[in-house]
Amino acid sequence: MARRPPPLPxxxxxxxxxxxxxxxxAFAGRDVAAxxxxxxxxxxVACIHPGWNPLIDRDEIIAAWTAILRNPDAPEVRAENxxxxxxxxxxxxxxHERVGGALLACTNLFRLEQGAWRMVLHQAGPVGEExxxxxxxxxxxxxxx
Amino acid sequence: MARRPPPLPxxxxxxxxxxxxxxxxAFAGRDVAAxxxxxxxxxxVACIHPGWNPLIDRDEIIAAWTAILRNPDAPEVRAENxxxxxxxxxxxxxxHERVGGALLACTNLFRLEQGAWRMVLHQAGPVGEExxxxxxxxxxxxxxx
Numbered sequence: 001m002a003r004r005p006p007p008l009p010x011x012x013x014x015x016x017x018x019x020x021x022x023x024x025x026a027f028a029g030r031d032v033a034a035x036x037x038x039x040x041x042x043x044x045v046a047c048i049h050p051g052w053n054p055l056i057d058r059d060e061i062i063a064a065w066t067a068i069l070r071n072p073d074a075p076e077v078r079a080e081n082x083x084x085x086x087x088x089x090x091x092x093x094x095x096h097e098r099v100g101g102a103l104l105a106c107t108n109l110f111r112l113e114q115g116a117w118r119m120v121l122h123q124a125g126p127v128g129e130e131x132x133x134x135x136x137x138x139x140x141x142x143x144x145x
Numbered sequence: 146m147a148r149r150p151p152p153l154p155x156x157x158x159x160x161x162x163x164x165x166x167x168x169x170x171a172f173a174g175r176d177v178a179a180x181x182x183x184x185x186x187x188x189x190v191a192c193i194h195p196g197w198n199p200l201i202d203r204d205e206i207i208a209a210w211t212a213i214l215r216n217p218d219a220p221e222v223r224a225e226n227x228x229x230x231x232x233x234x235x236x237x238x239x240x241h242e243r244v245g246g247a248l249l250a251c252t253n254l255f256r257l258e259q260g261a262w263r264m265v266l267h268q269a270g271p272v273g274e275e276x277x278x279x280x281x282x283x284x285x286x287x288x289x290x
Contacts, residue, residue, distance in 0.1 A: 044230035046239045048250045051273035054239045085189035090235045094191045094199045105193045107268050125270025128196035
């Protein structure tokens with residue numbers, strides 16, 4: 001059989017952005033099982049919610065997400081301006097989150113595990129001002145929407 | 146010559162924590178040249194200061210650090226509770242920062258480049274409450290101090 005060539009960089013970025021979107025789909029859809037499944041099981045993980053102390057235990061991270069997703073008063077969430085920055089077998093996604101009326105800046109870090117990009121870090125914190133307007137003639141190559 | 150065995154995991158974590166400490170030494174020492182040198186040059190980088198929009202251009206990141214470090218009114222900074230989480234050729238450090246009277250939670254991500262751990266991400270955001278007291282009988286394995 002012919003060996004397949006390595007994936008093109010743009011495909012890697014698309015796969016990372018798809019993993020990032022799956023995270024926000026689980027978040028917006030209040031899907032605890034999907035949220036649990038997308039976090040890495042093969043190594044260390046960390047999560048820093050806005051205003052919280054860091055969590056670095058997977059069980060604590062999933063318990064916190066379960067509480068957030070099951071809270072009927074939790075606001076809507078939407079990701080914007082996502083950019084994938086690939087570092088080999090790990091990749092960062094830098095994006096904004098709209099959570100209720102708040103604007104947050106966010107890092108999501110993923111690691112390639114058995115062919116799938118699994119989340120190893122989520123950190124979000126408040127932003128004091130709207131992001132600068134995009135130059136429409138030179139859009140960034142990768143956005144969630 | 147005998148081949149050297151791979152480094153023990155604890156040595157890797159120590160090297161990552163040393164890179165993290167070098168970042169805070171440059172920050173506290175207002176050392177622009179050291180700050181510039183420790184950021185990765187071989188791939189993408191990102192920086193999210195508290196309240197800021199994300200920066201993903203190396204020149205913009207260094208310009209922002211230069212402005213911060215040269216500001217005579219900038220408060221003192223100190224890192225606490227640093228934990229290294231190694232993901233292969235990248236590694237996260239999760240820690241707190243004391244900046245003036247503020248408590249921040251922080252992720253610093255490093256990548257191994259030609260034998261040196263170079264910074265690829267810094268994100269810090271405010272924490273609403275003091276971290277839980279450590280269990281003195283089961284301290285975490287790695288702290289900055």
